[in-house]
Each structure stands twice: as structure tokens, then as C-alpha cells.
Amino acid sequence: MSRGNHFLSSLLWLVIALLVIYPLSILIIESFKVSGTDGSGIQNYLEFFQDTYYLKTFWNTIVLSTMVLLVSTLFGIPLAYILARYRQRGKTIFTALILLPIVLPAYAGVFAFIIFFGKFGTMNLLLMNAGLIEKPLNFIYGFHGLVFIEALHMLPFIVLSLVSGLTSIDPSFEEAAEVEGASGFRRFITVTLPLCTPSYLAGAVMVFLWPFTDWLTPLILGQVDFLPSVAYINIAYHFTDVHRKHMGIVAVVVSSIVCITLFLFARWWVEKKKYTGLSKGTTAEGRVIEPGPFLKISSYLYTFFIAALVLLIPIVLGLSAFSRRWVFEPFPTYWTLDNFRVILMESPGLIYNSFLFSGIALIFGVIFGLPAAYIIVRTRVPGKDALDFMITLMLAFPGIAIGVSYLLAFWEGIPLATYWIIMPLALFSRRLPYFLRIAHASYLQLDISLEEASEVSGVGKFMTFINISLPLLMKGVLVGVVMFFIMAFQEISTAIFLYRGGWETLPIGIYLNWHRGMEFGISAAMAFLMIVITFILLLIIAKIGGGILKAAWGGAGEKK
Amino acid sequence: MAYIEIRNLVKRYKKVTAVNRIQLDVEKGELLTLLGPSGCGKTTTLRCIAGLEKPEEGDIIIDGKPMISEGFVQPSKRGIGMMFQNYAVWPHMKVYSNIVYGLKLQNLSRQSIKEKAKNVLELVGLQGLEERYPGQLSGGQQQRVALARALIRNPKVLLLDEPLSNLDAKLREKMRFEIKSLVKRMGITSVYVTHDQAEAMVISDRIVVMEKGNIVQIGSPPEIYERPASRFVADFIGAMNFIPGEVVGVHSGTNEVYVRTEFSEKLLCKSTGGDVTTPGQKVYASIRPEDVEVFAEPPQSGENIFKGIIANKAYLGNFLFLFININDTAIRVQAPHQLPQEEGHELYLSLNPQKCIVLPE
Numbered sequence: 001m002s003r004g005n006h007f008l009s010s011l012l013w014l015v016i017a018l019l020v021i022y023p024l025s026i027l028i029i030e031s032f033k034v035s036g037t038d039g040s041g042i043q044n045y046l047e048f049f050q051d052t053y054y055l056k057t058f059w060n061t062i063v064l065s066t067m068v069l070l071v072s073t074l075f076g077i078p079l080a081y082i083l084a085r086y087r088q089r090g091k092t093i094f095t096a097l098i099l100l101p102i103v104l105p106a107y108a109g110v111f112a113f114i115i116f117f118g119k120f121g122t123m124n125l126l127l128m129n130a131g132l133i134e135k136p137l138n139f140i141y142g143f144h145g146l147v148f149i150e151a152l153h154m155l156p157f158i159v160l161s162l163v164s165g166l167t168s169i170d171p172s173f174e175e176a177a178e179v180e181g182a183s184g185f186r187r188f189i190t191v192t193l194p195l196c197t198p199s200y201l202a203g204a205v206m207v208f209l210w211p212f213t214d215w216l217t218p219l220i221l222g223q224v225d226f227l228p229s230v231a232y233i234n235i236a237y238h239f240t241d242v243h244r245k246h247m248g249i250v251a252v253v254v255s256s257i258v259c260i261t262l263f264l265f266a267r268w269w270v271e272k273k274k275y276t277g278l279s280k281g282t283t284a285e286g287r288v289i290e291p292g293p294f295l296k297i298s299s300y301l302y303t304f305f306i307a308a309l310v311l312l313i314p315i316v317l318g319l320s321a322f323s324r325r326w327v328f329e330p331f332p333t334y335w336t337l338d339n340f341r342v343i344l345m346e347s348p349g350l351i352y353n354s355f356l357f358s359g360i361a362l363i364f365g366v367i368f369g370l371p372a373a374y375i376i377v378r379t380r381v382p383g384k385d386a387l388d389f390m391i392t393l394m395l396a397f398p399g400i401a402i403g404v405s406y407l408l409a410f411w412e413g414i415p416l417a418t419y420w421i422i423m424p425l426a427l428f429s430r431r432l433p434y435f436l437r438i439a440h441a442s443y444l445q446l447d448i449s450l451e452e453a454s455e456v457s458g459v460g461k462f463m464t465f466i467n468i469s470l471p472l473l474m475k476g477v478l479v480g481v482v483m484f485f486i487m488a489f490q491e492i493s494t495a496i497f498l499y500r501g502g503w504e505t506l507p508i509g510i511y512l513n514w515h516r517g518m519e520f521g522i523s524a525a526m527a528f529l530m531i532v533i534t535f536i537l538l539l540i541i542a543k544i545g546g547g548i549l550k551a552a553w554g555g556a557g558e559k560k
Numbered sequence: 561m562a563y564i565e566i567r568n569l570v571k572r573y574k575k576v577t578a579v580n581r582i583q584l585d586v587e588k589g590e591l592l593t594l595l596g597p598s599g600c601g602k603t604t605t606l607r608c609i610a611g612l613e614k615p616e617e618g619d620i621i622i623d624g625k626p627m628i629s630e631g632f633v634q635p636s637k638r639g640i641g642m643m644f645q646n647y648a649v650w651p652h653m654k655v656y657s658n659i660v661y662g663l664k665l666q667n668l669s670r671q672s673i674k675e676k677a678k679n680v681l682e683l684v685g686l687q688g689l690e691e692r693y694p695g696q697l698s699g700g701q702q703q704r705v706a707l708a709r710a711l712i713r714n715p716k717v718l719l720l721d722e723p724l725s726n727l728d729a730k731l732r733e734k735m736r737f738e739i740k741s742l743v744k745r746m747g748i749t750s751v752y753v754t755h756d757q758a759e760a761m762v763i764s765d766r767i768v769v770m771e772k773g774n775i776v777q778i779g780s781p782p783e784i785y786e787r788p789a790s791r792f793v794a795d796f797i798g799a800m801n802f803i804p805g806e807v808v809g810v811h812s813g814t815n816e817v818y819v820r821t822e823f824s825e826k827l828l829c830k831s832t833g834g835d836v837t838t839p840g841q842k843v844y845a846s847i848r849p850e851d852v853e854v855f856a857e858p859p860q861s862g863e864n865i866f867k868g869i870i871a872n873k874a875y876l877g878n879f880l881f882l883f884i885n886i887n888d889t890a891i892r893v894q895a896p897h898q899l900p901q902e903e904g905h906e907l908y909l910s911l912n913p914q915k916c917i918v919l920p921e
Contacts (some may be wrong), residue, residue, distance in 0.1 A: 172648035175612050175635070179719075180662030180709065183636040190661070194652040273652075 004461065008371050009381040015368055016390055018414075019429045024397075026413070027405035031253045035243040044250045054230070054247070058254070061227045064146060064211040071151040072158045072207055079155075079306060080162030082299040086291050097307040102156040103534050104313060105490035107510060108527040109153055110220045111520060112316040113140055115326070122316075125330040146221055150214065152309060154207040161203025165196030198270045205266035212255045213398040215493065220514065227255045228400055228493075235404055236497065249404060256401045263396035314531050320524035339525035347509060350526070353423075354505040357495075358488040360424035365435045365484050368428070370477070373439035374465065378448070395433045399493030402430050407497045420503050423495060427488040435484040442476025443469075482541045486534050506530055561624065563588040563749045564609065564717060569618035571604050578604040579615070580773035586751060591743055593752045595760040596770035597796065602753045603721055605770070609751060610642055610719050611635035623716055641710030641748075643723040647702045649694045649709070656690035659708045666713070680712045683742065700731045707739065711746065718743060718750040724759065736762045757797045761785070769793050787832045791919050794846055801852070801891050802844040803827070807918070809839060817918045819845045823887040828863050828913040842921040849881065851915035852893040855908040856900060864911040870903050884909060 032040040048054045082088065083095055101109060116122045117139035124136040139145060169192065177191045215228035224233060234248025291299060321339055323332030343350070375381055376388045394402075406426050410416040416425070446469060454464040470477075492507035499508050506526050513523040562585030571579040579601040586592045594602035607613040609620055611627065612635055619629040622640075627633045650658055656677060663673050681687050684704040694702055703723065710718060723739070724732045740763045743750050754760050760767050761781045769777045769784065769792075777789040788794035791802060808826060809818035819827045829845050859865060868884035868891065875881075882895045884907060891909060899907065 170646060170648065172644040172646055173650055175610075176642065176644055176648035176650070176706075176709075177661065178612070178635040179610055179638075179640055179642040181636045181665045181713075182661070183634055186665075191650060195650075197652075 005375065005379045005381050009375050009379075009383065009387070012368065012372050012375065012387060013383070016387065019425060020390060020394065022414075023402070023405035023409035026409040027249065027401065028253060030408050031246065031249045033246060035246055044246050048247065048250045048254065053225075054251070057225045057227050057230050057251070060225050061211050061255075064143070064150070064226060065208045067143075067147045068150045068154060068211055069204055069208045071147055072155050073204070075151070075306065076155055076158030076162060078299075078302060080159045080166060082303055083159065084163045084166035085289050086296070086299055087288055088296075088299065088303075094303045094307055097310055098159060098303070099156045100310050101153050101313070102160075103486050103538060104531060105492070105507060105510075105527065106150075106153050106214060107216050107220065107492065107507070108317060108531060109313050110149055110217050111320075111510075111514070111524055111527055112313040113145075113149055114220070115320055115520060115524070116312055116316050117145070120328055122330045125328070129330065141221055143223070146218055146223055149217060149221070150210060153217075154210050155306070157203040157206045158200070161199045161201075162196055165199035166192070168199070169195045198273045201266050201270055205262055209259045209262060209396060209398075212259050213400065213493070215400055216511065227251050228398060231255065231400060231404075232496075249408075252398070252401050252404050255398050259396045259398055260393065263393070314528070317524045317528040317531065320520055321528035322525075324521055326521075339521045340529075342522055343509075343525055343529070347504070349502065350504050350506050350509040351529070353503060354489055354507075357420075357423045357427055357503075357505060358485050358491075360421075361427035361431065361488045362481060362485050364424065364428040365432060366477070366481060369432065369435040369439050369480070370470075372436055373443045374469075377440060377443040378451075391433055391436050394429065399430055399491065400497075402426060403494040403497035406494070417498060422498050423503055423505075426494045426498055427491050430491060430494045431484050431487045434487050435480045438476055438480030438483060439473065442473050442480075445476075446472050479541050482537050486537050489533065489537075490530060562586055563590075563623055564751070565619075565621040566605070566609070567619045567621070569605065569608060569615050569620065571601075571608055571613055571615045577773050579608065581618070582770075582773075582775050584768060584775065584778075586749055588749055589747045591740065591750045591752060591763060591765045593754060593760040593764035593767045594770060595754060595757060595767050595796075597755060599772075600770040601773040602755075602770050606719050606721055606751055606753045609717070610640055611638050638717075639713070639715055640717045640719055641713060641715035642719040643706050643710050643721065645722040645725055647694075647699075647706040647723075647726070649702045649705045651694050653693075654690065655686065655692050655694070655697070655705050658694070658705055659712055661709065662713050676712055680708045683711065684708045699727055700735070703727060703735065707742075711742075711748075714746075715748065718748045720750065720752045722754055723752075725754070725756070732759070739763065761797075769796065787917070788846075788919070789832070791844055791846070791921070794919060799849050799892065801847050801849065802919070803846070803889060803891075804921070805843060805845050807839050807841045807843055816913070817843075819843060819918060821845060822889050823866060824864075827911065827916070829916040829918045830914060832917050832919075844919045844921060845911075845916055846919050847911050847916040849892045849894045851912055852891060853910040853912065854882070854884075854893050854895045854899055855910070858908050859910060862910050863913050864916065866909050866911070868907055868909050870901065870905045870907060872903065873901050882907075 029040070031044060032042065034041055034043050079098065083091065083098070088094070114121065118124070119136045119138065119141070121139075123139060124133070127133045128136065140148065173195060174187060174191055177187045182190060211226060211228075213228055215226075215232040218224060218226045218229045219232070224230060228251075231248045231251035234244045234251065319332050320326055322335055322337065324336050324338055325334050326332040372387065372391065376384050403426065406422065407417060410422055416422050450472065451464050451468055454468045455461065459467065490507055491505075492511060495505055495508055496511065499505070504512065506529065510523045510526045510530075513526070514520070564584075564586040566582060566584040566586075569579050569582050569584075570577065582601075582605065584605075594605055596602050604613060608615050609622075609627075611633060614632060615628065620627040622638065625633075627638065650661075653661070659680065660673050660677050663676060668676075677690070681690065684707050686701065686704050686708060689697065689701065694705065697705065703726075706723070710720075720739070724735050727735060736759055752760075752763060754763075764781060766778060766780055767784050768775055771792050777784060777793050779787075784793065785797055788797065788800075794800045795802075803819075803821050805819040805821035805827065807817055808820045810831070811817070815831045817829045817831045819829050821827050827845050858867070866886045868886040870882055871885045871890060872883040873880060874883075880895045880897060880899075880901060882893050882899075882901065884891050884893055886909065891911075893909065895901075
């Protein structure tokens with residue numbers, strides 16, 4: 001065991017200690033503080049679990065999570081089956097479209113659906129003009145709308161995990177069932193689906209945790225009685241009421257505990273149930289079926305329907321971005337570039353900040369991520385598993401927890417929060433697992449003998465890494481870099497707690513514009529701008545290799 | 561009427577023809593092996609019988625019932641048992657559930673399912689392991705689960721797709737005999753796919769040798785070994801010396817053929833019958849290493865005696881392989897230990913005319 005590795009590992013731990021362990025411990029300590037006194041105790045928690053309102057929000061969040069998971073699973077199973085099994089024209093396009101929400105900011109979808117499905121949105125107006133309904137229908141304001149929007153947003157996680165499950169099942173498992181006399185649906189229920197459960201669960205846990213993380217969607221839809229939204233309101237709006245602030249922090253800690261527990265439980269279960277090792281030699285794509293004409297048409301219609309829902313987001317935002325005064329009309333009539341003029345003339349800093357912060361976060365990410373991947377994959381430094389564990393755990397942490405803990409931790413003790421560098425630092429630690437997972441995965445695929453051959457030829461470890469490993473890892477690293485950038489670029493839940501005047505990013509701008517005036521035009525234009533930037537970045541990933549699908553999956557984990 | 565009749569079967573994958581219009585009959589109770597190198601179409605043929613592949617042309621008739629021409633019969637309706645190369649034992653089900661999976665789809669009482677399971681578990685020697693998950697079993701045990709699952713419904717036809725290829729050598733040899741005796745005892749018509757010629761020899765009533773989607777020879781193991789139809793078959797099954805030459809004389813009554821080779825003007829060989837050889841034809845005089853007799857001193861009498869020099873040797877424990885050059889032609893022989901073995905030593909070879917066959921080039 002070389003000394004260099006130990007040194008490297010200590011440096012990485014130092015970063016983790018400063019940027020993860022320290023702020024999170026402050027968060028926990030703070031949650032025990034009793035307002036009005038200097039002491040601490042479990043009063044806040046007792047109150048939280050005795051107060052009917054907080055209990056209600058807790059319960060609401062669980063119900064919402066369950067519903068979102070249920071709905072996305074119900075819609076996801078047929079979709080995943082079609083994508084994984086049917087020979088279909090335009091499969092790549094459909095797949096890319098359906099996976100789009102994974103890289104789009106959640107708030108973009110919310111705005112688009114409000115414009116389209118709102119009280120006097122396009123859908124209602126069209127229906128009323130056609131004389132089909134008298135009064136507008138309430139499509140999205142309320143619990144059902146929340147479930148719909150969040151389920152659609154998280155659908156890619158379900159679809160991707162099921163597709164990966166379906167394609168990795170050894171075809172002979174299903175053939176054996178077929179030969180044994182089980183046809184069609186029965187085979188699917190008794191063999192196919194159970195074999196998919198481990199990979200399904202990996203995606204499902206992310207879906208279930210999403211409502212514990214997403215405070216903004218409920219807020220925009222006028223629903224606040226959910227844990228993250230309550231926490232946000234308590235902390236951001238009631239900073240003068242110390243008690244409410246503490247209760248907000250408690251809500252954040254409770255959310256985090258739920259997230260971490262479920263995340264770990266799912267990991268443990270998946271690890272226990274992994275079936276893949278059992279079968280030998282699978283084909284690359286698994287089973288592919290030529291569906292009959294009826295199935296073929298239905299599957300086309302179904303994929304088309306979902307793809308159309310997803311496509312609504314960029315289309316509606318685009319329409320809204322290039323127009324003004326789009327009210328009480330199914331489609332805009334007054335076209336203008338005014339929204340973009342406002343963004344570019346009045347607040348170009350937003351775009352600049354977004355690129356600057358995400359860019360710096362990205363550099364931190366690479367500087368940290370590559371050595372971390374090396375330590376985890378290639379060495380036996382003690383504590384490397386713990387390092388891996390800590391970083392992976394960040395996937396499960398709600399963004400709001402990181403934002404709040406940074407706010408608390410870097411205000412007095414280490415006064416980093418007064419400098420703008422706190423923004424990229426927060427983005428870095430929030431999105432770190434994305435980069436690491438991709439670097440990690442490509443490192444695992446790199447045959448160690450290629451590196452050993454270099455070392456045997458007399459080249460030291462570091463130069464071997466530079467000469468051999470890095471060039472071979474480049475593709476994976478680049479995909480990871482772009483994915484990291486996309487995720488950092490749209491980050492809001494962490495940044496919203498930390499920004500000060502002049503540090504606003506695009507997502508914050510979107511939120512503030514909506515919040516101030518309920519004027520969607522500028523928010524929509526900003527969101528549209530983000531979609532365009534994201535799309536360009538995705539094209540870069542696709543160009544680098546691996547395709548959008550793989551890139552998105554490599555980065556799939558938790559969002560916001 | 562054969563029990564399984566394969567008629568004009570054609571299966572293409574995009575542009576590759578995996579099975580090229582083959583004809584094959586499998587008799588009732590027979591254990592037939594499809595043998596050939598990878599990509600020869602043996603597995604595709606088997607999967608067509610199972611119904612897991614839809615052939616482009618042709619028909620498969622099982623027990624008088626057409627599987628394709630009168631509407632495609634789904635695998636689940638064919639009443640077959642199948643063993644897969646990778647066992648395909650469902651990892652999320654216990655051994656018992658694996659075995660009775662197909663039975664449960666039939667309307668049987670719990671009691672009779674239990675009984676059948678007990679019988680078949682005994683048959684394959686898996687008693688006491690019913691409650692285990694496949695992940696807790698060894699490769700050989702998973703193999704037995706797969707076999708039990710294939711046998712429990714008393715299938716009309718048993719299909720085995722390289723079932724032993726994932727086992728280690730010792731276990732593989734043991735399982736060969738077990739599968740054979742089990743299948744024979746139950747009298748199930750079986751089609752067995754393998755690329756292992758030794759396995760095919762041990763297990764089969766008849767062997768079908770395939771190459772590039774075609775059947776090149778059908779016969780019992782001795783027939784295939786002793787009278788291979790082509791250089792391909794002779795080379796694939798066992799070891800064979802191929803001595804290039806040209807036919808110079810044919811004795812149609814006795815099947816005797818004279819071949820001119822690099823080291824002999826008139827090498828006496830035997831024609832295997834099928835192909836009528838004519839003078840001037842390019843052929844291979846072919847003889848197996850164990851059929852070449854080796855002497856330290858020139859033998860008093862006999863045909864096809866040549867002097868050679870040891871070029872190389874390989875020690876294999878129970879015998880010795882010598883590579884002996886007759887002029888520039890290397891002949892591999894299987895020699896007893898007591899002979900001189902040093903490289904460069906002279907020895908005398910007798911290429912037994914009864915065993916030296918002529919194969920078309």
C-alpha cells in the first residue's frame with residue numbers, strides 16, 4: 001500500500017469532512033436547539049410528532065410519495081416493456097423523448113402544465129370553445145395535479161430501471177417458462193416481473209423520495225402541506241421566528257432521515273436479491289419480440305401519448321417564451337422577443353452566474369471525483385468503502401437539507417457563506433455523486449492489466465494514470481462531466497437558501513419572477529433557455545458516445 | 561412414421577441462413593444428437609423444434625401433428641421439456657416451485673403434484689433440497705433442477721441444449737451417463753445439442769453432424785467415427801491424418817483404391833462407399849492415429865509399410881503421440897511406450913489398408 005494513496009485518501013476525507021460531515025452535523029445540532037434558551041433537547045422533535053399540522057404534512061408526504069410511485073409504475077411498466085421488448089420504428093427517438101424529464105428541471109414542467117392545463121389554460125379553453133364543458137375543469141391544481149406532474153417527472157427513473165431489468169434478464173429464463181407451458185401474461189407475472197424487481201427497486205426508491213425533496217412543485221401548485229414545502233416556508237420566510245425556523249430544520253432532518261433510511265434499505269435489499277450472477281452468457285439486448293398488428297398499434301399510440309405529454313413541456317414553454325399577454329386564449333396571439341430582451345438586457349448576470357457557478361462546481365467535481373474513483377476502484381486504502389458510502393449517500397439527501405445546513409454551518413463558524421464561492425461549493429457537493437458514479441463505472445470497465453502493463457514497463461503510478469487510465473477513461477469522464485454540469489445548472493433547492501443579491505442563477509431567476517408577479521412570460525423564457533442549453537449539452541453527450549439514453553442512465557439517481 | 565419429422569426447415573437471421581433446408585427424422589424413444597461447431601445451426605434447429613424460433617420455411621411434425629403448417633403451435637402448447645445451456649433455473653423461486661411450475665398450470669390436485677415432484681426429485685437425486693433457492697445450489701445441482709423440471713410433466717419430447725457445457729470436466733462425464741440412462745429408462749424421445757464430440761459419442765443413439773446450416777452426416781457413433789462422409793466430419797470427430805493425393809486406380813469389387821501421395825506411388829486405401837472415386841480425383845488418404853501401427857524394425861510382411869523419422873512427441877500419460885515424418889509428410893501416431901521416442905529416431909509405419917479411407921478433397 002503506497003503512502004501516496006493514503007495521503008490522497010486523507011485529502012478526500014478532509015473535503016468530505018468540511019463539505020458534508022461538518023454542515024450536516026451542524027444541521028442536526030441546530031435541530032435540537034430550543035428557541036429562547038441556550039439549551040438543547042428533544043423538545044422540537046416531540047412537538048413535531050405531537051403537532052397535528054406537522055403530522056398531517058408528514059402523512060401527506062407519504063401518501064403523495066405512494067401515489068407518485070404507484071402512478072409512475074402503472075404507466076411505466078407497459079412503456080418499459082414496449083421499449084425493451086418490441087421491435088419498433090423510431091425507438092431511439094421515443095426513448096430519448098420519454099427520458100427527457102430526467103434532464104429537465106422539474107419547475108419547467110410545472111410551468112408548462114399550468115399554462116396548458118390550468119384553469120384558463122389551453123386545454124380548458126379548447127374544451128370550452130368546443131362547447132364540451134361549461135366551466136373550466138381543474139386538471140392540476142390540487143393533489144391529483146401534483147401526483148400527475150411529479151409522476152411524469154419521475155417516470156424516466158421507473159422506465160429506465162425497468163428497461164435495464166428487462167434487457168438484462170437472460171432470455172432463457174422466459175423461454176423456459178414458455179416451454180413449461182406458461183404463456184403471455186402469466187409468464188410475465190410469474191417470471192419476468194419478479195426478475196425485474198431488484199432493478200425496479202433501485203429506480204422506485206428515487207421516485208418515492210422525490211416528494212420528500214421537491215418543495216417547489218407543491219408550492220407553485222398552491223399546495224404547501226408537505227414536508228419539504230413546510231420546511232422551506234418555515235426557514236426562508238420566518239427567519240425572524242426562531243421557533244418556526246427550528247421546526248423547519250426538524251422537518252428537514254425528518255425528511256433526510258426518511259430518505260436515507262429508505263435509500264439504504266433499498267440498497268440492502270437490491271444487494272440481497274441480485275439475480276444477475278446466476279445466469280451465464282446473456283445476449284446484448286435480451287429478448288426482442290415482433291408484436292402482432294393490434295399490439296403494435298396500441299404500443300405506438302401509448303408511447304406517442306407519453307411522448308406528447310413530455311413534449312408539451314418544451315413546446316408550451318417555447319410558445320410562452322416568444323409571446324406576451326397569453327391569457328384567456330388557447331394559443332398565444334401576440335408574438336415578441338421581449339421576454340428574451342428583458343432577460344438579456346436587465347439580468348444577463350443570471351446566465352453568467354449559472355455558467356460560472358456550475359463551471360466552477362464542475363472543476364471541483366473533476367478534481368475531487370477522479371482521485372475518489374481511483375481510490376475506490378483501484379486501491380485498498382482503509383476507509384475507501386466508507387468514502388464510497390458517504391458520497392453515494394449524498395444521492396439520497398434532499399437538496400433542501402444541504403442548502404439549509406450550508407446556511408447554518410458557513411455563516412458564523414466558517415464564514416464562507418458571505419462569499420460567492422459558497423454557491424459552486426454547494427452545487428459541487430450536491431451533484432458530486434453523479435460525476436463519481438459515471439467515473440466509477442468507466443473505471444470498473446477499464447481492465448486493470450492495461451495499467452499493470454504500464455507499471456511493469458517502469459512507469460510510476462501517477463504517470464500511469466495520466467498516460468494510460470485517463471485517456472481510456474476520457475469518454476466516460478466527459479459524459480460524467482456534461483451530466484454533472486446539466487444537473488448543477490438546474491439546481492435550485494440548495495441554491496435558493498444561499499444566494500444573495502447578485503448571485504442569482506437562472507433557476508433562481510425563474511423562481512423569483514414567478515414569485516414576484518405571477519408573470520409566466522419571463523419565467524417561461526428562462527426555462528426555455530435552460531431547456532435549450534440542456535438540449536445542446538445532451539447533444540454533446542450523444543456525440544461523445546453512449547447515446548442520450550446511456551448518458552441519462554449513467555446520471556440517473558436523485559434530482560434536486 | 562418417425563416421431564419427430566423435420567421437413568425442409570429453413571431459418572434465416574437477416575441475411576444469414578442459420579438452417580438451410582434440412583430434413584431429419586427422430587424415431588420414438590431415440591436419443592439423437594445434433595453435433596457441430598458453433599454457428600452450424602444445431603441450436604437453431606433445436607429451438608425451432610421447441611417453438612422458440614419461427615422458421616421461414618418448412619414444417620416440424622411431432623407425433624403426427626404439424627407444428628407450423630397448420631398454424632404455429634406456441635412452445636407452451638407443444639408438450640416438450642427442455643434443458644437450457646445456462647440451466648435457466650429461475651433464481652427467484654425455490655427448487656420445488658421451479659420444478660412444479662409447469663405442472664401447476666395443469667389442473668392437478670395438490671396431492672398429485674406433490675407426488676410427482678417427490679418422484680422426480682428422487683429420480684435426479686435432489687431429495688431434501690426442495691426449499692433451497694437456486695443461488696444456494698452448486699452448478700451440478702442446478703443442472704439437476706433443470707432436468708427435473710424438464711422431466712416432471714412427462715414430456716413427449718425432451719430437448720437438451722448443451723446442458724453440460726457449464727459443468728466442470730469430471731461432473732460433465734458423470735452427468736452424461738446419468739442423463740442417458742434416465743432418458744432411456746423413461747423412453748423419452750430426445751434431441752441433444754452439443755459441440756463436444758466425446759459427449760455425442762457417449763450419449764447418442766444416432767449423431768447428426770451439421771456444418772453451416774446443413775446436415776453433413778447422420779449415423780450411429782461407430783458409423784460416424786469409422787466411416788466419416790467428409791474431411792469435415794473426420795476432422796471434427798476424433799483425430800485424423802489427412803494425406804493429400806490423387807486416385808490412380810480403383811478396384812470396384814473390393815472397394816480398394818490406390819492413391820499416389822508425396823511419399824508413395826501406390827498407397828492402398830479403402831473407399832467408404834458413398835462417393836465413387838475415379839482416377840485422377842484429388843483426395844485425402846485418411847487414417848486415424850490409433851490405426852497406424854508402429855515398429856522399431858521393418859515388419860516382415862504387410863501393405864503400406866513406410867520408414868519415417870520422429871519429428872516431435874507429446875506425452876499424454878496413458879499413451880504417446882509421435883509426429884513422424886515420411887519424407888515431408890507428417891503423420892501423427894499413437895505409439896506404445898516401449899518404442900524409441902527420441903526425436904530423429906527412425907521407425908516403421910504400417911498404414912493399415914482396411915483403416916485407411918479415401919475422402920474427397
